[in-house]
Amino acid sequence: MVPAEAGAAGRKQRALARRKAFSLFVKAKEVPAASRCPGGGEGVRWRCCRQAFEELPGIHRHVALHHSGDVGRQEGLDAEPAEAGGSPADVPAAAGGPEISWALPDTSRINHDDPTSKVGEVLLYYCYCEVKDPEKLCAWQKALCQHLHLTGKVRVASEGINGTVGGSKVATSLYIEVMLSQPLFKNILCQEDFKSSAGGAHCFPDLRVGVFKEIVPMGIDPKIVSYKETGIHLSPQEFHREVEQYLSQASQGQSDTILLDCRNFYESKIGQFQGCLAPDIRKFSYFPSYIDENLELFKDKRVLMYCTGGIRCERGSAYLRSKAVCREVYQLKGGIHKYLEEFPDGFYRGKLFVFDDRYAICSNEDIISACRYCGALWDQYKLCSSQHCRQLVLTCPSCCNKGLTACCPVCQEKELKVTSRASGQTLKEECECTRRRPRVPIEHVSQRMLDTGKD
Template sequence: MDGEDLGENVLIHLDVESLNPAIVKQEKSEFSTTRKIYSYLKKKTFATFVASKKISSLWHCCDKAFSDPSSIHKHVSNVHANEIDELTSAALDQMLKRAKADDSVHEYPNDRPSKDASYWMPDISHISEDKLSEGPGEVILYYCYCQIKEPRFICDWQNELCSKLRLTGKVRVATEGINGTVGGTKTATSLYIRAMLAHPIFHVMQVEDFKTSDGGAECFPDLKVGAYKEIVPMGVDPDIISYRSAGKHLEPEEFHKEVQSLLKDGSSNSDTILLDCRNFYESKIGQFKNCLAPDIRKFSYFPDYVDKNLDLFRNKKVLMYCTGGIRCERGSAYLCSKNVCKEVYQLKGGIHKYLEQFPDGFYRGKLFVFDERYSISFNSDVISDCRYCGSPWDQYQLCSTEFCYQLVLSCTSCRQKGLTACCPVCQAKEQMPRGSPSSGSVHKEECECTHSRPRIPKDTL
């Protein structure tokens, strides 16, 4: 099967009905850069390419015979990657041409400008105030990489939308997309999701892209919506290291099998690294077995961590994961840019989606979240200890010192003894009278905890 036939064959077998035609029409000039749909099409291209090589019970390619799916998949990934990319682009071009000629595809209404935030508001005239402010609640976590030409207009819309639905939380908007976690009643979050999916800029999103957990508006002190350079603060210009260069996505089932294989083979002398790209205080209370968890305090330290540990990743297969998947998009792109790894994969949907399917899988302990809950639980394992007595404990609280924002693991017994600070320095400050000269100025995170931890650790396996 030649390239032209293969490209056409992909289009024949592609479930075009599952892709919203409005996306193609609305963003036809940007469609090739819409990661989710391009990735979906690429998987179809890859599968069709592999199927074209099968003769009887064997696959034949490059004058070699392959007896099992994993070997032919690995061969195609390593040898024919450029060809797959070219075929995907060709198939994509054909899809765009068909969409353009399809009379059934309609434009979005243009009688009102998209900048008008009120135009994209859900109708809540039939919803009582009680349903928006009382009743069962939840927190939703999501992100979407897409082109946003004027982030400030999306910020205005988000502010009005969340306020109208009585939602609290944090939303970051940038030219590269949107990242949010908001809480409220289930009625309100359902309306919020519906509004997001109805907006043409975010039409590429699906319901399953919104991760939900128990909670509500009380999980956040207020609502913060802002425009930023990055939707996840890695500290690297997204125009230089883009999410479009990220590693390959693995569904939770695929990631589970990879981890299972790694644990079965043993971590010693393995050519695979299971990499946690979260901060140390997140991985401390929950992580995958046999993972490499960098001792970093901020995600903006991750690029420097990679640079300092390149030899660690050289010629290795990397399985990367984070809370919801967003940090892996940029983190894996940065790792890929170094051209040292054999392969780079990331867990699609992050730990959150994995635990929904495998609550008793290979991730043990709590899942840290960035709100006033601090963590959510999917299993009963406690993998961390009290900072003072060493007993099993995984419930974070802020350091009791007035101006310290470090998190501390101090069990109930130790807290009753007054051991509520993150370190001896803060504990001494806690015993000083409030408002004294020595405690009157703000030195955020200036304590023993900060100074004792190297900013960029060098790891060994």
């Protein structure tokens, strides 16, 4: 038999074995007639993951989506590679369709009764590395998250992966185990790279996994500004000592250091390091322009950078270093997340903004922001009630009760006008909040960042 024929025969044999394993797995999930639910009819029924299925296509889709790895292990096989962008749910497994190539974990320990249970956690992580086939990694990542009933957002690019996912503690633990054992990441990622907080699958509306040019949207081609040119990483302990020294010197007007917040204005508004410079920018993609417009501010300075989990500092510090104006550039390893684990009552005050339905997590009792309307201390965000805008707004319960639920007077007025508009016909518009704010603010060397009590 020629090699081509042997290869074809081998693939056919594996496909047949796969179909057989799939059929046996489904057969094992049959419910005996005597134990079927009353009124269930005479048709065959199946139970799997504490769910009932009355039709064959239903159980087939479930097994293809959630038990691809189990079927493969049953015959001692790995699943076949998936087509770019595909997932197990796209092709019936019984027909021998393409599937994800990397094994999926056993999920028998996971309670699937309530995937939206609020008893769980949210994981935040990233890994910069060379990814030769982002589409394949994306497909596997999507299958893995679906298999574990995780929700959230995962960005894949040729420069690495960036994820924020939520689910049960068992599911997130399995997710970490799989990620740490994955050949692509096992020599780069470690347990400490995963930042966790109380939450769950309910913190996200759905699961979104996709391939992008950058794993954090800075708007600069990774080939031009690479994560490989990043600043010097400081552990939370080292960063704490640096901030302590900086605040001591700054109080005497002797500091040559800038403590730079790499996040957006709505994040720094509710929580920040004392004495920081928090740029009044709406998107991280504005950060490079902010640096360009304020280069003089950073000339011959030592810069201490920080962000939520560390990923924005990777590219942000690389961009700042590429300008060759700073004396030194440092960044907080693991971001605010890791710092607060060790110093909950340290130099970071207020809440930590997170990009999910929680909006913020708390480590100390300080409130550094105020209600948009009455000025009372308040730091719990809500979405602007005007559908044409939908920005975040700080409005206290008292003002909410008065009907002040939009981000600005312009939006408040427009909200009253859209109530009679047909559903689905609202348009996103620029409101007073964004129109009055310069896209890229110019900082003055008046050292406003040294005002440790600013809100």
